[in-house]
Amino acid sequence: MDAKLSHDLVGIEGVLTRTLDHALDVLDRIDERPAALAPTPVTPQPLPEHGLGFDSAFDDFQKRWAPGFSGSAGARYLGFVTGGATPASIAGDWLTSVYDQNPTAGIDSAAPDLERETIARLRELFGLSNAQQGVFVSGATMSNLVGLAIGREWLGENCPNRVDISEHGVGMLPPIRVLSGTPHSSIYKALSVLGIGRRAVQKIATLKEREAVDLDALETALERFEGEPVIVVANTGTVNTVDFDALPAIVELKSRYSFWLHVDAAFGAFAALSPDHASLTRGLDGADSICIDLHKWLNVPYDAAVQFSRRRDLQVRVFQNSSAYLGVPTDNPDFVHLTPENSRRLRALSTWFALAAYGRDGHAEIVRRNIALAHRLGRMIAEQPGLKLLAPTRLNVVCFTLAEQPDEARIGAYMLAVRDLGDVFITTTVYAGTWGLRVAFCNWRTGERDVDRIFQSLVRALG
Missing domain, CATH: 3.40.640.10 (Type I PLP-dependent aspartate aminotransferase-like (Major domain))
Known part of the structure; x- marks a missing residue:
């Protein structure tokens, strides 16, 4: 057996413990991680002739790749109709x-x-x-x-x-x-x-x-x-x-x-x-x-x-x-x-x-809460100068646009401005011929304080 593979097999408890510690740190601090961020260039490295072993590979991952990962598991990643991962599902x-x-x-x-x-x-x-x-x-x-x-x-x-x-x-x-x-x-x-x-x-x-x-x-x-x-x-x-x-x-x-x-x-x-x-x-x-x-x-x-x-x-x-x-x-x-x-x-x-851990009631609560939060944000956007709803908020998605000149360039620039603030990630769309944006509530972590932070970020991005 390869020496590095043999070493990691003998030390499997350490491998999993280090992974668990990192996972817990990521989840504990998910609220601090940007909801999304502009990818930064990472210099590709060639295949190693001799393996690094787990610890060195993990060091390399933490240094070069982990910092560029978004907070997509968190409460304010609201693009693409994306959920998170509940503890039992993890x-x-x-x-x-x-x-x-x-x-x-x-x-x-x-x-x-x-x-x-x-x-x-x-x-x-x-x-x-x-x-x-x-x-x-x-x-x-x-x-x-x-x-x-x-x-x-x-x-x-x-x-x-x-x-x-x-x-x-x-x-x-x-x-x-x-x-x-x-x-x-x-x-x-x-x-x-x-x-x-x-x-x-x-x-x-x-x-x-x-x-x-x-x-x-x-x-x-x-x-x-x-x-x-x-x-x-x-x-x-x-x-x-x-x-x-x-x-x-x-x-x-x-x-x-x-x-x-x-x-x-x-x-x-x-x-x-x-x-x-x-x-x-x-x-x-x-x-x-x-x-x-x-x-x-x-x-x-x-x-x-x-x-x-x-x-x-x-x-x-x-x-x-x-x-x-x-x-x-x-x-x-x-x-x-x-x-x-x-x-x-x-x-x-x-x-x-x-399903076993949370049953019908647990998942129904997530659905009801997400719907209520979407309606709350929809009402806030409807009352905000500079923004306007493109359609009624029917369930868990808020579809809105800029009140003035909502063309592709301005909507794209606004989406990136929102992203770069780090508080929320939303995605662009076209509805009834008008460029706009979608805020999709699906994550089990999202709460009312998140909606306040989301709205404040949307307003700040208006400039």
């Missing part, structure tokens, strides 16, 4: 690496069954029926890709000459129409990967001053494309204004028109945990496939998302891996037959710990 993530399970197949470990239990608990959390079969993937983009891939297979099954797309390819279908009011950018990416193409998206008119799809316009499009392969992508929480499509009405359209209904509920699904907003998620169970991102509002470490579908048989047809040592799919298929990955880490463990 423990689960550490144990994921310690146990290093590959839950590909169920012949050597109980790990796949832990994932199945976690999926069942998530179904309960979101009020879904057992018809929705789930699997863990890396994030919302992969969840959307998997759902759309199953939808692509369904289109082949329902075309006049019944084509097995997984065997013969998407070229056997006529052009696919993807209808959506406000599709997330990851939908376009997934369609590109799947060979359907970004131009397959047909944007449907939205309601006035809303991001929710106009149901009459959607039905008109379904009538126009009747008999053609169609996927409808509905939104349960848009990124700019957290608007919700009327899912019950869209599900009802399935009784009259043939289409695959995929719902992008990346973070909006968590509205189900708020009594005042749970009605927004009604109809979610009627979807054919669902995307929910867990490293957003569930506050588990990257990367973790769940993908639900009613057609596990088609999912297996798309993703099955034919190999003697992996076996054939059964009625309870191994995960190797359900996602693009073969090897995969037990990313369900962090979620299992989070």
Whole structure:
């Protein structure tokens, strides 16, 4: 065994103790770390011929890289709809690496069954029926890709000459129409990967001053494309204004028109945990496939998302891996037959710990608090000269802009000015043709004092 590796094996307690001490110091001082900061150049170092050993490697990390890491785990990192990591989920993530399970197949470990239990608990959390079969993937983009891939297979099954797309390819279908009011950018990416193409998206008119799809316009499009392969992508929480499509009405359209209904509920699904907003998620169970991102509002470490579908048989047809040592799919298929990955880490463990430790009530409290904080900041911005809301604060995202000349250059400069103050990180967007900014509340640590500090920073950045 290599001498440095042998040394670290014998001294594993010291390795983990030093790592723990550093982790505790980072978390204890997370409030002091800039929410975000401009990356500073770091001179790349070549691969060492002879390893440094853990202690020297750790010294190098602390000196060259750690100072440039943002406070993204903290209370005021409010860009990209990013959660933090709760204590129990951090423990689960550490144990994921310690146990290093590959839950590909169920012949050597109980790990796949832990994932199945976690999926069942998530179904309960979101009020879904057992018809929705789930699997863990890396994030919302992969969840959307998997759902759309199953939808692509369904289109082949329902075309006049019944084509097995997984065997013969998407070229056997006529052009696919993807209808959506406000599709997330990851939908376009997934369609590109799947060979359907970004131009397959047909944007449907939205309601006035809303991001929710106009149901009459959607039905008109379904009538126009009747008999053609169609996927409808509905939104349960848009990124700019957290608007919700009327899912019950869209599900009802399935009784009259043939289409695959995929719902992008990346973070909006968590509205189900708020009594005042749970009605927004009604109809979610009627979807054919669902995307929910867990490293957003569930506050588990990257990367973790769940993908639900009613057609596990088609999912297996798309993703099955034919190999003697992996076996054939059964009625309870191994995960190797359900996602693009073969090897995969037990990313369900962090979620299992989070759900077990804090339950429905703990996560519902985070959701309710974040919503209340977003509304509070929205009211403060509405009353501040120099700033104005671009849309009502519906859930946990505040969408606003500069009161004067909100063009790309000024908005970009303002975002950087806010970032460089170090108190809060927000991201830019375009809403209804106007450049603006988004403040997305998802972090379990965020409280009222943080909102005061955030607002003060937004005002200071005005100059």
